[in-house]
Amino acid sequence: MKKISSILLAAGLCLAFASSCEDGPDTPKGDAVLTAFGFYQADNTVAISETESVPVIDADFIAEEISQNMIVRLPKNDLTLVARMKAGEHDIITVDGQPVVNDTISVDCSYPIDIIVTDTMDNISASYVVKIGKFLQMKWEKMENFVENDAVIYGTYHAVVNPKDDKLYMAYLRTPTGKKRTIGVVKLENGKFVQVGDAYCGMTGTTGNATFAKLAFDKEGTPYVCFIDAEHSSGITVRKLQGSSWVDVGTPGFGATPDKPSTSYCFAFGIDPSTDKPVVVWVGNTRDSATGYRRTVYSKFDGSGWSASVGFGPEIDGSTNVPMKGSDMQIVDGKLMFAAALNSTEAGKGGYVVYAFENGAPVQQGNAILQGTSYASVISFIPAEKGYYFMGADKETGAEYNTRLWLNDGSGYKQIATAIPTMYGALTGANNAVGVAKDGTVYVAYTTVSEAYPHIRSYNAGAGVWNDYVVMDTDRKMESTAMQIVFDSKGTGYFIYGLQKVKAVAATDTTPEIPEVPACLAIWSCSGLEDDVIPE
């Protein structure tokens, strides 16, 4: 019996020893347990008037799982916010040594948050750490500015990834020394831009300027370029690359009458996949006698020539409305589509409408989305994983623009999150300031009234909010507010915009000389996410 007792005692001691290692330090004991943590819109508001408050965060951000080391991600992690938390029945909570009152406490989100939960019955505590991170976005890195030694570059360009060779191409306006304004086309190869075809895209460079420049590719990957051609009556000229030369597609300078293309409203250009032939949509400079407004028209190439321009517009209350500024054309679900902004002097009659080419003509898709009284100054249209996005800016008279992103995945238009801060877009030049990364994340570019330099931010679909933004080239003026984001099939993204020339300044007794810096196209690329402030 004594032997058995000794063995049992020893076994018991061993078991006690083994089981004492099941608890780690700081493991919640008893009721000293944190049960909830988050940042709520209702707790985080700022008064904008005596009676009205607005939230400072766009959604509630709640820790999905409570653990001793948690991560909560916010669009921005440099805020001071009110956190709300709960613990066990007899527990009190302190944060950074301060008591939590009424379940809430103000915290600095630029650092992790240290929480102590104390069970007042057993006088035992447990600690929790909440690390605050940002929703990560692509990391943009500056490439070499695109300049030409013997030509002036403008902020008017169009960048497209050729679906055949997956390379970034750019068509752009350039004024070579001693020449008129012409077109240049380059492609990115091994990190450098190389010329595509002859230098002036078939222009002489002596008799008239080119205005705007658009690119598209047919099914073989053959590049087409389109521009307003002052060498040919300021009509529209389309050329395609044949060998190393740019050759006319139909008659150069078509459409000059009766709807001479406006140089204030950039046209839309694409290759209709149903015919593999180009189409152009533009706003005519001649006012329509019936409406008093300029007509929006289109023309298509049938293999031998361009059709006469045909007017079209959305039906608003039984009458066609004023013309529209169009976005770039994109192929969505096998159709060539684009979005357009409506201008109206009647309240609520301005807005957006989407078209798809069907049987060679633009057909309105669904109803127009009517917004404010003024037209949108920027339109961007981009295919989504399902359906398409389009972005526009609209306003009420006297108010600032609201930039909105819409998604139509086939079930109707839905605005994505809240409006993006005020955006001024270009009335001219390339506008496709929306890009969709390979993981489906949407990126948008914009400027604001007070910060007239490029901003990029992405939309966090999981949280339903816009992530924090990054800014570029804050110390140099943009040539225009035309910006473009485009991704290739490997997920590499490009962000492009024009920068003005920096004028030379002679040296003085107290300041050094500032050499002239030519106007250029600034180009950034991204292929991976930014560094995480919270290393996993």
Add this chain to the structure above:
Amino acid sequence: MKKNLTMIAALFSAALSSASCDHFMDVLDQPFVMVTDEEGLSQMNILATAKDLQTTVTISTSSRLMDSDVTISYKVIVGDGLRQGVDFTLKGALEGDLVFVPGVYRKNLYFNWYSNPSLDTSKDCSVTVEITGCSNPEYHIGELTYDLSAPPVKTKYTYNRINN
């Protein structure tokens, strides 16, 4: 008897090997304090151009469960080549007390680092977190070897800012 002792020893060994956890409380009777980073190391190099970088220094106590608070005093010593607010910011004071209530064995100091491309490495570009005292005289402050297979634990942690 011999057979019983053998069995007891076997049971004890089995229990010891099954309790393979890094629970400090089970290792020593001597309470002590240690300062490490998240990797368990006692120093780290930070590149001069590092930005948006957050690091953590953990002050840990190793002891049985105490029935009253233990206050650990610390000091952060900044070399003359670095400036708080420029090269880094610290959550909390450069010098202070950390109160470990019963059941809590870790406290953190958080650093946010900012880019300083013009770092002058001819100066002292270090930031050192050092434990300077403890309210409970039982606690060992200073270097201590408790595991012959591991480096000694220290009550000092150093960041060195270096050029790329």
